Amino acid sequence: xxxxxxxxxxxxxxxxxxxxxxxxxxxxxxxxxxxxxxxxxxxxxxxxxxxxxxxxxxxxxxxxxxxxxxxxxxxxxxxxxxxxxxxxxxxxxxxxxxxxxxxxxxxxxxxxxxxxxxxxxxxxxxxxxxxxxxxxxxxxxxxxxxxxxxxxxxxxxxxxxxxxxxxxxxxxxxxx
Amino acid sequence: xxxxxxxxxxxxxxxxxxxxxxxxxxxxxxxxxxxxxxxxxxxxxxxxxxxxxxxxxxxxxxxxxxxxxxxxxxxxxxxxxxxxxxxxxxxxxxxxxxxxxxxxxxxxxxxxxxxxxxxxxxxxxxxxxxxxxxxxxxxxxxxxxxxxxxxxxxxxxxxxxxxxxxxxxxxxxxxxxxxxxxxxxxxxxxxxxxxxxxxxxxxxxxxxxxxxxxxxxxxxxxxxxxxxxxxxxxxxxxxxxxxxxxxxxxxxxxxxxxxxxxxxxxxxxxxxxxxxxxxxxxxxxxxxxxxxxxxxxxxxxxxxxxxxxxxxxxxxxxxxxxxxxxxxxxxxxxxxxxxxxxxxxxxxxxxxxxxxxxxxxxxxxxxxxxxxxxxxxxxxxxxxxxxxxxxxxxxxxxxxxxxxxxxxxxxxxxxxxxxxxxxxxxxxxxxxxxxxxxxxxxxxxxxxxxxxxxxxxxxxxxxxxxxxxxxxxxxxxxxxxxxx
Numbered sequence: 001x002x003x004x005x006x007x008x009x010x011x012x013x014x015x016x017x018x019x020x021x022x023x024x025x026x027x028x029x030x031x032x033x034x035x036x037x038x039x040x041x042x043x044x045x046x047x048x049x050x051x052x053x054x055x056x057x058x059x060x061x062x063x064x065x066x067x068x069x070x071x072x073x074x075x076x077x078x079x080x081x082x083x084x085x086x087x088x089x090x091x092x093x094x095x096x097x098x099x100x101x102x103x104x105x106x107x108x109x110x111x112x113x114x115x116x117x118x119x120x121x122x123x124x125x126x127x128x129x130x131x132x133x134x135x136x137x138x139x140x141x142x143x144x145x146x147x148x149x150x151x152x153x154x155x156x157x158x159x160x161x162x163x164x165x166x167x168x169x170x171x172x173x174x175x176x
Numbered sequence: 177x178x179x180x181x182x183x184x185x186x187x188x189x190x191x192x193x194x195x196x197x198x199x200x201x202x203x204x205x206x207x208x209x210x211x212x213x214x215x216x217x218x219x220x221x222x223x224x225x226x227x228x229x230x231x232x233x234x235x236x237x238x239x240x241x242x243x244x245x246x247x248x249x250x251x252x253x254x255x256x257x258x259x260x261x262x263x264x265x266x267x268x269x270x271x272x273x274x275x276x277x278x279x280x281x282x283x284x285x286x287x288x289x290x291x292x293x294x295x296x297x298x299x300x301x302x303x304x305x306x307x308x309x310x311x312x313x314x315x316x317x318x319x320x321x322x323x324x325x326x327x328x329x330x331x332x333x334x335x336x337x338x339x340x341x342x343x344x345x346x347x348x349x350x351x352x353x354x355x356x357x358x359x360x361x362x363x364x365x366x367x368x369x370x371x372x373x374x375x376x377x378x379x380x381x382x383x384x385x386x387x388x389x390x391x392x393x394x395x396x397x398x399x400x401x402x403x404x405x406x407x408x409x410x411x412x413x414x415x416x417x418x419x420x421x422x423x424x425x426x427x428x429x430x431x432x433x434x435x436x437x438x439x440x441x442x443x444x445x446x447x448x449x450x451x452x453x454x455x456x457x458x459x460x461x462x463x464x465x466x467x468x469x470x471x472x473x474x475x476x477x478x479x480x481x482x483x484x485x486x487x488x489x490x491x492x493x494x495x496x497x498x499x500x501x502x503x504x505x506x507x508x509x510x511x512x513x514x515x516x517x518x519x520x521x522x523x524x525x526x527x528x529x530x531x532x533x534x535x536x537x538x539x540x541x542x543x544x545x546x547x548x549x550x551x552x553x554x555x556x557x558x559x560x561x562x563x564x565x566x567x568x569x570x571x572x573x574x575x576x577x578x579x580x581x582x583x584x585x586x587x588x589x590x591x592x593x594x595x596x597x598x599x600x601x602x603x604x605x606x607x608x609x610x611x612x613x614x615x616x617x618x619x620x621x622x623x624x625x626x627x628x629x630x631x632x633x634x635x636x637x638x639x640x641x642x643x644x645x646x647x648x649x650x651x652x653x654x655x656x657x658x659x660x
Contacts, residue, residue, distance in 0.1 A: 001541060001542060001544070001545050002545055002546065002610050002611075002612070003610075004542075005533075005536045005537070005542045005546060005551075005610065006606070006607075006610040008532075008536060009532050009533045009536055009606065012532040013529045013532050013533075016495075016499075016525065016528050016529045016532070017525065017529065019503065020503070020521070020524075020525045020528075023503040023506060023507050024506070024521060026507065026508055027506040027507060027508065027509055027511055027513075028510065028511055028512065028513060029508055029510065030508055030509070030510035031508045032508055034442055034508075034509070037504070037507060037508065038442075038504050041500075041503075041504040041507070042449075042504070045449070045496055045500055048496060049492070049496055052492060052496070056485075056488050056489065059488070059539075060484070060485055060488070063484070063539055063540065063541055064481060064484065064540070067477075068540040068541040068544065069473070069540060069541075069544055071473065072473045072480070072540070089304065089306050090306075113300070113304050114298070114300055114301045114304050115298055115299075115301070115406065115410070117471070117547075117548055119548075119614070121612060123623075124612070124621055124623045124624070125611045125612050125613075125623055125624075126611075126612055127545045127546070127549065127612040128545070129544055129545065130471055130544065130545070130547060130548075131471050131472075131473055132471045132472045132473075134406045134407060134410070134472065134474075135300070135406045136405065136406050136407070137406065137407055137472075137474045138474075139471075139472065139473040139474055140473060141473070154614055156547070156548040156549075156614050156615075157298070157548060158231075158294050158298070158301075158616040159301065160231075160292070160293075160301060160304075160305060160306060160308065161227060161228040161231060161292060161305075161306070161308050162227070163231070163616065163617070163618075164227065164614075164617040164618050164619045164620075165619070
């Protein structure tokens, strides 16, 4: 997903840059009747508008019809394992930290003091999933770990002076 | 409706007030850019600063940038809106004075009280510092925001009253009667009035909500036994914060509407798509804020859907109306490029391009793995650092130097350095977000350092270019004209 977001952003931003450069390069020259050019440009804009609307409808249905995140704003699938996690300034309290690879794990997140963000990382450069840990609420995050290893939990909601040091490890093992 | 009459008097006090805004704006922007560069330098491990101090700098950078962007945007709106309605210079200055009182309180909270709760003062963090700052520090920070909010509220109320006196209703000033009416559009309604009306509506509501949540925070700080619903507070804070920061660029773009046609000789007139766009933006800016809360799984499903869908829709007015309209206006117009115009057109690129990663992050599936990574400062720096700031600079330079601009090689070098270094700075944030690097971390792990180091170098270069541009502007400040 991260790669798709990055590539799509670069493509669309490059298209915008190219359009700007093309217009800017010719702006100091004159040519054509302004009214006629504007009329043609706004006809194109009308078409673009409908293209963007149709694309938006398609993208919205594609990305929201099957609800993107199990347990998000709706009940999720019954998990194999439940881990209760509480965020405190500045540590995570997990009632268990070892799970079996392939099992559906549900994290029940809350916080005892301030808002925290519970983000599961693989190798520090790939986030697997995240949710917020908030006082007074329980957010349920379902994750199926497909590869064994040690996954690091970082806090992704700024929570004070040792925010960056608020970490935990989830051990995913092949055979338990 | 007669829009050809200048409604506000061009008095010396009005001119002085505007000069004061520009001068203070430049100084604060420079200081906050330095703070931002220091924050990035600390993440790069090049500046040995303790983490709690780094978070103080982060808090200062955020609060200072949002505040000064609000003031500078309001100054641009005041400058042009006063041509069509009668605005009070006294109220304009009152906003500045109250903001400065707020700034002093915020500086005291951070500098003396060691407050480091972030500019978003996310409840209940201001009241729960683990002993690093006390209730008076948190109270001074939140109270400072209240002062700033009151100043802005008075200004927007003055604008609202002036618009009502001239146009009869906000509906007419926003052009809704024309949008939904039959017959040709009356193009005498200036785009500046339409944009100002939108800003007045959203920001009065936004600041009122902000006032509520700030007072609730103050109560919690001083009476910790009184607690509020954390999700409700989060909603209120993000509604206020989102509306306020978005309004800055919607105020600044008034300068583009007013100035670009002077270069091209082609008037920028209202049309039904233009009015529809501003009507839509009025609603979207207020309703889209749940895209900040996509990772709060207890949010109602319909609000999550609304956050994603409106994020997507919010790009249409920016891309297809304002940016597209500007490009049509300058296309083959025979204009003569100079620094103010370059800055303004570049700013539209920064705004339009920055919308793309914002829309993508507004999708739930993407947000799941990119929320609160550096992807977020990547996209908002794109449309603030490469959008709002050059838009403001271009407008201010134009109103200072309109008749006798002398373009130098230094101007051109500064512009290109600002643009290239700024783009690198923002793309490094986006690339870091792509790689999952968290935002708001004082200390970075080894695999993330490269991003912070390249970002710091770009920030340093950008700072040099910004200093040159701002000194050029300051030097021309005495020449400012209220009728440029």
